[in-house]
Amino acid sequence: MAAEDAVSLKNKGNDAFKAHDWPSAVDYYSKAIEANDQEPSFYTNRAQAYIKQEAYGYAIADASKAIELDQNFVKAYYRRAMANTAVLRHADAIHDWKIVVRKNPADKTAKMQYEACQKMVKRDAFLKAIEVADAPSAAEGLDLENMVVESSYDGVPLKEEMTQDFIDDMIERFKTGKLLHKKYVYQIILKVKDIVYNEPTMVETHIQSGKKLTVCGDTHGQYFDLLEIFRLNGYPSATHGYLFNGDFVDRGSWSSEIALLLYAYKWMYPSSFFLNRGNHETDDMNRMYGFEGECKHKYNERVFKIFSESFSALPLATLIGDKYLTLHGGLFSDDKITLDDIRKLNRHNQRQPGQSGLMMEMLWTDPQPQPGRGPSKRGVGLQFGPDVTKRFCEANNLKAIIRSHEVRMDGYEVEHNGHCITVFSAPRYCDSTENKGAYINFDNSYEPEYHQFDAVPHPDIKPMAYANNGMMGM
Missing domain, CATH: 1.25.40.10 (Tetratricopeptide repeat domain)
Structure with a gap:
């Protein structure tokens, strides 16, 4: 039987x-x-x-x-x-x-x-x-001042400052499959690289009365679903901040569009629009999962290399109101790690996360239901249990950690007795998982308000369209 x-x-x-x-x-x-x-x-x-x-x-x-x-x-x-x-x-x-x-x-x-x-x-x-330790920037020798934008280019011009007109035009261009002029692409990436390079490894922000902050998880190149978040929840503004918690790129075939739009908003609202690095804002993942191929296809190799430099400059975490540590992956192999250790981490010394250490753990680890720590189901990093999360939150006076990095069928999940929140913002992930997307709204009460949303139709370009030789496109 x-x-x-x-x-x-x-x-x-x-x-x-x-x-x-x-x-x-x-x-x-x-x-x-x-x-x-x-x-x-x-x-x-x-x-x-x-x-x-x-x-x-x-x-x-x-x-x-x-x-x-x-x-x-x-x-x-x-x-x-x-x-x-x-x-x-x-x-x-x-x-x-x-x-x-x-x-x-x-x-x-x-x-x-x-x-x-x-x-x-x-x-x-x-x-x-x-590999050279101190390789020159890919931007070296770029003469942006004298780069000509042809009269045939039909988009809004970008001058010294980011404007709402430019962003509105960019959103529409990307919807119809048009690209930005390369000069503007370089301008945006280089400007944002400077802004984020000068931010701390853990950005600390508080929500003022009358303002709102929305936390989003992985968007993975699903541009039309990103626009759906903005349609439902409001576009970024001076009173409505956003935090995108890593994995903007790879897998979905509009990764450059997402990265450029998020970067344009970061330039427009540097003190209320936040970007954390994810495990896919790294060179080896971009080579495998499509972002490098997409940049080369739509722009050129130099655009990818400058993006790569900007990804290395991104903060690794954001502390919201001293209550919620938001980072892409999760917690650590050592209980002694505190918020101060994250503050002190010099991320500029190490461009790529490597196979071990604090940066790798922040980008790669996952929660597990059992107590203690366990081997990673991914084969990279580790897993941490509810007791690990509880001890970390108590030691650092936190309500919870907010992380992304994993599909959740409902778009989000609250686990570890409320101390660990996962949010994932790529609905119908890779056109093959029937999950919802979600985002979290906070005002100055710091009580999370969860919102789910469904995937929207997109042009007929498959996920992983630009991946290396179709690797993993199966």
């Missing part, structure tokens, strides 16, 4: 998977495994659902278990290769892609992924070899 039960549970998991309800799919596959833990396909099915949730570490573990049960199970090598590729472990992925291609030579997709992965390994080695 247990075997029949297990198959029935797996089928329910398949139905949930088809409905793009990844958490329910994982739940059913887990129950199937409880009923029969010797069937490798249950593990590969769950691995695929984990991949959809970006829980790549769990996917690698499941695929490895399936291989342990059946060394000739090609699908398990395929899943493990996909998950390792996703977390940029190209050398590990190559090993599995090679096995898949050998066992299944007719699989054209696997062959393409194998070749793309080989290119990635070579490119990673090349970039490491030419």
Whole structure:
């Protein structure tokens, strides 16, 4: 009877998977495994659902278990290769892609992924070899003053200051697939790079009476959904501030439009419009998940490089009213870390977050329901439990931490007894997850007010359209 039960549970998991309800799919596959833990396909099915949730570490573990049960199970090598590729472990992925291609030579997709992965390994080695500690800025030699905007350009001009007219025109241009003139792109990025470079690693802000602050999570290149937030909730203004909590770019195919619009608002309202860095405002993620390719396609490589410099300058956290620490990922491997440690962190010494340390943890970690700390389901960083969050909030006199970094089916989730709030603002994420988006409004009472919203239609350009050789576009 247990075997029949297990198959029935797996089928329910398949139905949930088809409905793009990844958490329910994982739940059913887990129950199937409880009923029969010797069937490798249950593990590969769950691995695929984990991949959809970006829980790549769990996917690698499941695929490895399936291989342990059946060394000739090609699908398990395929899943493990996909998950390792996703977390940029190209050398590990190559090993599995090679096995898949050998066992299944007719699989054209696997062959393409194998070749793309080989290119990635070579490119990673090349970039490491030419890395210079104090490389000159990509803006060096740019003569913006004498850069001509052709008379054929049909947009509002940008002078010395950002204007509402320019922003309004930019919003409409981007809706219709038009680009900004490169001169204006350079101007915007370089201006905002200077503004954010001079902000502290943890920005501290208070909400004055009569004003409002909206906190948004990942927007991931979903430009039309970003405009929906503004339509529903109001555009940024002198009395209505916004905080975007990282991952503006990658995956969605309007990442440059989002980054430029957010940067234009940052220039317009430098003291009430805030941007935290996310794990996707980093070079290796941008190379894999589309932003580099998009910048090259729409503008040029120099635009990407200057964006990269500006991402490195972004603050890593924002403290709202001394009550809410807002950062992209989450908490730390060490209970002794305090707000003062974040204040003291010199982010300018380290442009990319690396594989360990405070910056990496701020950008990559996730909450877990169990107490203590655990290995990351992503395969990068770690997970922290409710007791860790409670101790951190008590030690730093905080009500809660606000973080993003993970899809939530309702757009947001309050967990860890109210001390940990996740907000995610990319509804129908990647056109394939049936989640809502959300944002949080605060006034000077500092009580969070949650708002959900649905995805809106967008032009027919798929997510990951500019990703490296279509890697991970599956």
